[in-house]
Amino acid sequence: MDPQPSVAAVIEWPEAPVTLGLVSHTLTYLSVATESRLSGTLSNDASASWGRILQWQSYDHMNHDLTLAHPSKVLSSSYTIRKALIRKHYLSRCVSAYLTKHSGDSPLKSGTPRTWEVEISWSDEIDDKWTDELWDLGMVLDENREREPEDRRWFILKPGMADRGNGIRIFDSKDALQNIFEEWDENDDDEDEADDDQEDDSGTGIVTSQLRHFVVQQYISTPLLLDPTERPIFPFLDTKCASITLPHLRLIHITREFHLRAYVLARGALRVYLYTNILALFSSAPYGPPSSTADQEGNVDLTPHLTNTCLQPDHSEEHVRTLDELVGCTVLGASEEETLSKEDVESIKARMGDIVAEVFKAALENPVHFQPLPNAFELFGVDFLLSHPPPSASPSSSCPYTVSLLELNAEPAIEMTGKRLYWLLHGLFTGIGEVAVRPWLEGHEAEEDRKKWCMRKVLDVQVRGGW
Template identity: 50%
Template sequence: MFSAFVSWPTAPVTKSLVIKALEALKPSPAVVTSPEGDLNLLWSTYDDIDHELVHSQRETVLSSSYTFRKALIRKHFLSRSLHAYVTKHPDSELTNASPKTFEIELSFVDELEELLLDELWELGKELEDGEKWWILKPGMADRGNGIRMFNSKAALEKIFEEFEESDSDDDSEHESGGEENKTAVVTSQLRHFVIQEYLNNPLLMDPAEVSINGSRRPDEPQGFKFHLRAYCVAQGALKVFLFDKVLALFSAAPYVQPSAEEDEDGDPLPVDLGPHLTNTSLQAERGEEGVRLFSELISCQILSGPERSQFSTEDMKAILDQMVVVLAETFKAALENPIHFQPLPNAFELFGIDFLVADTPGAQPRFQVALLEINAEPAIELTGPRLSWILQDLFTAIGEVCVQPFFNSKLEELEWTVGEMRHGLIKCLDQQVRAPP
């Protein structure tokens, strides 16, 4: 029997799922909540893991997190990794599966003018044209904080001016602000931002067509934007799996194309993010209203094309197949940045992957997935109680695939090919990587 250290001080749902997954193992380990003593498994939040122990005891200690994985989970590092990879591999699926992205590093708005004339010259030209919309995301913030939309240099300057103003506001003023203040960030502390091209042709459906808790289906469905939250498990050095139960997270308001508006002084007004942001962290008051299983959308009407049709099982499978390929290519890209991604043979990790599905009628394929971001320690509690059963399936699968074999050498691994599914996990990548020293 081995001993398992479990610690999730701010995530009780995750802690419960981990303990249940460990109890399902044969034999089940002794679970402790103190990092003291002779430990074999560290299945806990990143900050509570003894990473030095993990590196020094690779034969006997298993960790639930890689030590170095910024190339995946930090937006600006991920952007660099993907850009470098598609430059070297122009035929990669990532060429069409990652929105055009710029990095920006500044603390004060008066630095922006010089950046747009120098390092971000290409972005400056795009903003002069004003034809495209862009999304600003802080490189190290999460849960939708700091996300803004703009299509001009003046609008981008206005955003950073508002961030600076929020720096000087006291807490009471900050908390009493509107939606923009609720998601403001401290610019002087978050220097890194990424600017992504806004994809203005998202696949649209109406979540209300999937009745939950007896809710009435709409007589006239409306098109809502959504993104797919997929759970990815990386194991050792290196196998990558996609959990087959994917969530669709919908926006709070029906979709409209973004438009630029000005106040009476001619200054750009903030864009209403309601139809565009699909982050459940910003919609806590909606409960489970905007959360569906991707598979539940089969037979729902596609509301984004010129003609209405039904979303089919074949459509969903084609999208999942793309996600498998994009995940594999993304981890390959990270592997080419060995400073910031170092897979260990005695580690595994759960990631939350966000994809957007674009709808381009007449194109092949019609539905094209785009990778938005990768999240460590994803906020699984936002799934809600109705679909909590998929989380237990996920954590049980992690125990069976990542934990059990490490401590039971008698378990012979059967041939598991890329694309094949076991325990609800689809293998995306199986690549032998030399472990870092």
């Protein structure tokens, strides 16, 4: 009988075929033999049968007991406990507690929008919240009644456990927020009768079992607006050169909101890396402030504000660029004519790295809900919004724009990136293999090579041992 291979790679991504292909390619690149790859969830005694095991699979299919029980033999592609990062209400609580102790010059102080947490199951509970956790938010909303529509402050409601833009709503009054919860009450009643989950036409519906924990974030009223058509896509060109800047051909710009999607690798306990090829995800509709699209009941057309790729028509690649591709684009709505420069992009990346490092530090101070393991690594999709700094803000020589952290996502939906930018994903997974997996396979580090894989180390702390 042939001897068992020294490393068994377990891969399982039933709902993410692109991820499965990238993981498989990376294992081939790392010379992990094809015949050593398994499928499915391993039993707790698998370590005795297979020796060292690499579990590179989705969280729900992974044997976390195996990860915890055999730290010297098992490497897994997810931490077991990381709710402090990936659940919006936990993240809000985590950041708030951290800033209470480290208010100083923490990048999170200006790098996160003001946020309120609220726990509510039914719309008739909202009245009690105005005298409790939402008291100061209620004061702002009361002031809004005296303001003209264009001068009102707006807020975004997000379910704490939803993703891909599901359940997001925008409001500027107590009545509008009440109507949102009443709408979900009705959907819940319909579910009881039809035994089916409700989803609205915009694709932002939500399973009512997720409707308990929410965050309310202050709407950023001065987002950085660009016209992605200044970088038209030419599919007949090589993928890395398929977007060319032609600003001199644009006579009328179409302003669109966008957010940045950064891929962040955490490994061991704890090093954190920012993958420097960053995506810019644009809305499919021209931007307009909420006041311009709100009806008499306060319902806001979300289309100009929804920048998630999965919510765009046909999941079109037309709305996806890289941050580096935007160099030279006109910054629309600025007080003076300006373009996004290469130096601006580098300063934005540096600021993103600072914020990522700080949010992981905050999570480390919440060990109940974030427990990094020496024998695990994980890929996160981290979303940021760029905006013009308020007039009262102190000028920054390092970054001319405000970089705000929106959320962190586990198992980011890379399936939506598209074929044009497949090279970016290929490079990402190659980098994960080199930075997180090869050191475990070979027993030594290769830190000098990480820049070659576009992996910028932003945090290196010793939590509980390492490799």
